[in-house]
Ligand SMILES: NC(=O)C1=CN([C@@H]2O[C@H](COP(=O)(O)OP(=O)(O)OC[C@H]3O[C@@H](n4cnc5c(N)ncnc54)[C@H](OP(=O)(O)O)[C@@H]3O)[C@@H](O)[C@H]2O)C=CC1
């Protein structure tokens with residue numbers, strides 16, 4: 001698979017123009033590669049209790065793919081796998097150039113193999129690049145979580161998911177599945193931004209060579225109630241590098257070796273991310289400055305009902 005496209009649209013084969021700068025893919029612990037920036041279908045474009053096909057989701061996703069977002073982050077619970085599948089077909093980029101992610105629905109008990117088959121069918125694909133357990137809370141006991149992980153291992157062994165991983169796992173959940181795992185998760189997809197840095201969890205990931213995919217990376221500027229010192233630093237760095245604050249926020253994840261997921265309703269923003277992000281890099285001192293300032297505030301945007309207000313894990 002090619003690295004993510006940069007300052008121009010990909011050519012007809014889906015390959016980014018060779019002379020353009022790009023963000024290299026990240027190599028996972030199973031040898032597969034993942035584009036370090038992904039386009040999420042879970043926030044702006046998920047469907048609430050509405051089963052009718054939504055062409056608007058297809059249209060914006062086709063635009064994102066044609067802009068060069070080849071890493072597409074979906075999930076069964078977002079209710080838009082059919083739209084994602086239609087967008088993949090319509091965009092006309094060869095399947096092997098894309099990196100398609102979906103996740104096991106955390107809100108209902110179901111047979112994992114059957115749920116996975118349904119996802120593949122809705123997506124119109126014969127394999128996904130990454131299949132995730134959406135959240136550990138779907139299991140009532142450690143045994144149950146280990147069983148679900150074994151189901152994912154069987155799916156990987158069948159070749160229908162090239163990589164398998166988890167999402168929203170804390171260290172205790174990872175330790176639970178690692179006790180019986182034959183395959184270490186390739187990725188843990190977690191909320192990650194300056195106001196939620198998860199104390200020791202990143203170290204644990206490094207020790208086990210589990211890559212981190214960051215969702216809600218722009219929280220300091222997208223959430224009214226996430227007040228703190230970070231936007232001012234992002235603004236200063238944005239001026240220094242001639243980019244937007246959002247681009248500083250995304251780069252802050254990438255410059256720590258982390259994959260980053262974002263979305264936008266604005267085509268212009270999506271285009272700029274791909275053209276600007278490969279052109280600059282934060283210094284280690286700047287990464288540290290944002291991290292230190294971020295640690296003075298604690299804010300969680302998702303899955304709040306699972307945590308006490310001051311729980312920073
Ligand atoms: N595994 C899980 O449990 C979860 C996974 N995810 C995944 O991660 C993806 C990304 O998460 P998301 O929270 O959307 O990511 P971001 O933190 O990147 O937020 C994206 C939003 O930021 C807005 N934005 C960008 N720049 C600015 C700015 N300067 N000022 C104000 N708003 C701005 C965009 O709005 P605009 O449209 O105006 O550009 C867009 O709606 C999801 O789509 C989903 O796929 C998300 C949550 C949970």
Ligand SMILES: O=CCc1c[nH]c2ccccc12
Nearest residue numbers: 042043046047075077078302
């Ligand atoms: O994955 C993101 C958070 C989330 C959890 N459940 C739902 C349902 C619909 C959209 C997003 C989410």
